[in-house]
Amino acid sequence: MTDYLIRATAADDFIRAFAVTSKNVTEEARTRHGLSPVASAALGRTMAAALMMGVDLKNEDDVLTIQFEGDGPIGGITVTANSRGGVKGYVGNPDVILPPNQYGHFDVGGAVGKGTLRIMKDIGLKEPYAGSVDIQTGEIAQDLTYYYAASEQVPSVVALGVLTDRHTDYHILESGGYIIQLMPGCSEEIISQLEQRCTAAESVTSMLRSGKIPEEMLEVILGDMDLKIHEKKPVRFECDCSKERVTKALVAMGSRELAGMIDDGEPVTLTCSFCNSKYTFEIPELQQILKFSLEKRTEKLSS
Ligand code: ZN
Numbered sequence: 001m002t003d004y005l006i007r008a009t010a011a012d013d014f015i016r017a018f019a020v021t022s023k024n025v026t027e028e029a030r031t032r033h034g035l036s037p038v039a040s041a042a043l044g045r046t047m048a049a050a051l052m053m054g055v056d057l058k059n060e061d062d063v064l065t066i067q068f069e070g071d072g073p074i075g076g077i078t079v080t081a082n083s084r085g086g087v088k089g090y091v092g093n094p095d096v097i098l099p100p101n102q103y104g105h106f107d108v109g110g111a112v113g114k115g116t117l118r119i120m121k122d123i124g125l126k127e128p129y130a131g132s133v134d135i136q137t138g139e140i141a142q143d144l145t146y147y148y149a150a151s152e153q154v155p156s157v158v159a160l161g162v163l164t165d166r167h168t169d170y171h172i173l174e175s176g177g178y179i180i181q182l183m184p185g186c187s188e189e190i191i192s193q194l195e196q197r198c199t200a201a202e203s204v205t206s207m208l209r210s211g212k213i214p215e216e217m218l219e220v221i222l223g224d225m226d227l228k229i230h231e232k233k234p235v236r237f238e239c240d241c242s243k244e245r246v247t248k249a250l251v252a253m254g255s256r257e258l259a260g261m262i263d264d265g266e267p268v269t270l271t272c273s274f275c276n277s278k279y280t281f282e283i284p285e286l287q288q289i290l291k292f293s294l295e296k297r298t299e300k301l302s303s
Contacts, residue, residue, distance in 0.1 A: 001021060001023075003020070003021055003024045004085075004232055004233060005020035005022075005052055005214060006018065006215060006230075008222070008227055008230060009227075009228050010227045011186070011190050012226065013183065014183050014186040014187070015181065015182060015190070017180045017222060017227075019176070019214035019218050020048050020051050020176050021208060021213065021214055022044070022048045022235060023172050023176070024237075025048075025087060025235060025237045026043070026044035026162055027171060027172040027175075029043050029047065030044075030170075030172055032275055033090055034094050035091070035094045035095075036097050036170075037106060037164050038096060038106045039091050039111070040162060041108050041162040042074055042077055042108045042111055043079070043090070043091050045108065045140040045141065045162055045175075046066055046068070046077050046079045047081070047089050047237075048162075048176055049066065049140065050065075051085065052179050053119075053179070054081030054083055055083055055231075057082075057123060058083075059083065059123065059124060062122060063082050063121075064082075064121050065079065065080045065118075065121075066078075066080075066117070066118075066119055067117070067118040067119075067120070068112050068138070069117075070112040070113035070138055071114055072109075072114075072138060073093060073096045073098070073111055074091050074092060074096045074111040074112055074113075076092045077092075078090055078273075080274070082238075085233045085236065086238035087237060088238060088274040089274065090276075098110050108138060108139050108140060109138035109139045110138070111138070112140075114134075114138070115134075117133050117147055119132070131151035132151070133151055141159055144156075148181070154181050155182040155191075156179060157178075157180040157181075157194070158177070158178075159177050159179075159198075159203075159204050160177035160204060161175070161176065162175045173209070174204075176214070176217075178214070178217050180198070182194070190225070194221070197220070197221040201220055201221055207220065237275075239275035241275060247289060249270070250270070250286075251289060251293045255290055255293045255297065258286060259290060267281060267282045267283065268281045
C-alpha cells in the first residue's frame with residue numbers, strides 16, 4: 001500500500017480528524033539515517049504526526065516543524081512537513097539502543113527524556129508562529145495531545161504507532177496514526193462517546209497490522225458520528241536540499257573559512273542533516289566559491 005493521509009470531519013463539523021499510513025516514509029528515514037529500532041519508532045511517530053499537522057496549514061508553501069529537545073540519549077528529534085504531504089526529519093543519535101520499557105515496547109520516552117517540545121509554523125509571516133510546552137512523557141503522541149490542549153486550547157486525541165520486524169533487520173512493518181480534535185461547542189454527549197471509543201480502540205499498530213486503512217481507523221472511532229472524508233493525499237519522505245543550497249551555506253561561512261578549507265587541500269563533504277545526502281566539493285569548486293564570495297563582498301562594499 002502506498003502512503004497517504006486523509007482529512008475528515010464528523011458530528012456536524014464539531015470533530016475534525018486526520019489519519020495517515022506512513023510505512024514507506026518511516027522505512028526511508030530508517031535506511032537513510034541508519035536508525036536503530038527505538039529511533040525508528042521515535043522519528044516515525046513524529047513524522048506521522050507532522051504530516052497530519054502539515055496538511056492542516058493553509059498555504060502551499062507553509063511548513064511546520066516539530067522539535068523535541070530532550071535530555072535523553074536520542075539527542076533530540078527534528079521533523080519538518082509541508083502542506084503537500086512531504087516530510088523530512090532526523091534524530092541526534094540515530095543508533096541509540098535502549099531496553100524495552102515496562103510494557104515491552106520501545107522506550108521512546110526514555111530515549112527522548114525531559115525537556116521542551118516546540119512547534120513552529122512558518123506561514124509566510126515575518127516571524128514564524130512558535131508554541132512550546134514541557135515534554136510530558138516523551139512518547140510523542142501524549143506530548144502532542146498536551147501541546148494541543150495547553151498551547152492551542154484544542155482538546156485532541158493523538159494516536160501514533162510504528163511497528164518493526166524484530167525477527168530480521170528491524171525494517172518497518174507498519175507506521176501511522178490519527179489525530180481527532182474537538183471544536184468549540186462540541187456537546188458533552190459527543191465528548192463522552194469519543195472518550196469511550198478511544199479507550200476501547202486497539203492501538204494504531206494493531207489496526208494497521210490487521211489491514212485497516214486510514215479511512216477504517218477513523219471509522220472505528222467516528223463511524224456512527226456522520227464521518228465525512230474530505231481529502232486524500234499521498235505522502236512521502238522529501239528533502240529540498242541541493243548542491244546549490246549547500247553552496248549557499250558554504251558562501252555564508254565566509255571567505256576566511258573557505259580559504260582555510262582550500263589550504264587544507266582536501267575535498268570537503270557536507271551532509272544534509274534531514275536526509276543524509278552528501279555533497280562533495282573538490283578544491284577547484286571551493287576556489288570558485290571563494291572567488292564568488294569575495295566578488296560579492298566587494299560588490300557590497302562598493303554599493
Ligand atoms: Zn536533504
